[in-house]
Amino acid sequence: EVQLLESGGGLVQPGGSLGLSCAASGFTFSSYAMSWVRQAPGMGLEWVSTSGGSTYYADSVKGRFTSSRDNSKNTLYLQMNSLRAEDTAVYYCAKSISVASSQIFDYWGQGTLVTVSS
Amino acid sequence: EIVLTQSPATLSLSPGERATLSCRASQSVSSYLAWYQQKPGQAPRLLIYDASNRATGIPARFSGSGSGTDFTLTISSLEPEDFAVYHCQQRRNWPLTFGPGTKVDIK
Numbered sequence: 001e002v003q004l005l006e007s008g009g010g011l012v013q014p015g016g017s018l019g020l021s022c023a024a025s026g027f028t029f030s031s032y033a034m035s036w037v038r039q040a041p042g043m044g045l046e047w048v049s050t051s052g053g054s055t056y057y058a059d060s061v062k063g064r065f066t067s068s069r070d071n072s073k074n075t076l077y078l079q080m081n082s083l084r085a086e087d088t089a090v091y092y093c094a095k096s097i098s099v100a101s102s103q104i105f106d107y108w109g110q111g112t113l114v115t116v117s118s
Numbered sequence: 119e120i121v122l123t124q125s126p127a128t129l130s131l132s133p134g135e136r137a138t139l140s141c142r143a144s145q146s147v148s149s150y151l152a153w154y155q156q157k158p159g160q161a162p163r164l165l166i167y168d169a170s171n172r173a174t175g176i177p178a179r180f181s182g183s184g185s186g187t188d189f190t191l192t193i194s195s196l197e198p199e200d201f202a203v204y205h206c207q208q209r210r211n212w213p214l215t216f217g218p219g220t221k222v223d224i225k
Binding site: 037050058092111 | 119150152154156161162163164167168173174205207209212213214215216217218219
């Protein structure tokens with residue numbers, strides 16, 4: 001059974017940093033692209049980053065967020081720096097449906113809430 | 119950036135009725151469009167990918183159609199568990215983008 005478990009969310013002041021983790025199990029982690037998608041309170045979904053052979057970022061986070069992965073630990077990370085109020089959201093990690101289709105998300109974690117506020 | 123527009127914003131229907139949801143792209147996404155269902159407090163669930171392919175375990179009452187810029191998600195006969203928010207997402211170009219969602223609620 002595929003499982004994705006995010007952790008690391010919490011309250012952080014504007015300008016601060018926070019690191020998220022996503023522990024994966026139930027599939028061959030190294031073979032699939034993994035993504036971060038966020039959802040601000042009461043809002044729609046916003047793609048943040050995808051890490052596979054290459055890593056892609058939304059313009060809104062480029063230069064501030066860094067996605068990485070440790071295939072030996074089956075874990076995806078998101079390091080978030082220079083946080084802003086508009087980064088407040090539930091952050092989901094998501095697995096790609098196949099090796100060839102890295103941008104379709106077939107499994108999602110339960111999400112972790114990041115709140116940026118003073 | 120490809121902008122996705124969904125209509126209507128809210129669809130009020132009764133169980134057993136047919137639901138037709140629309141997603142329109144600001145430029146062609148070919149068939150690279152997916153649909154997700156999201157219930158309150160839950161993560162999204164993949165329903166349809168590449169316009170018309172049902173994901174594993176998705177009931178046959180869910181179907182997708184369209185190509186280019188206009189897409190439709192159809193729920194042939196609403197079950198109580200289908201009342202939720204539905205999001206479309208394109209993967210034609212980076213950045214990946216989602217539509218604002220359509221809420222299907224009980225009339």
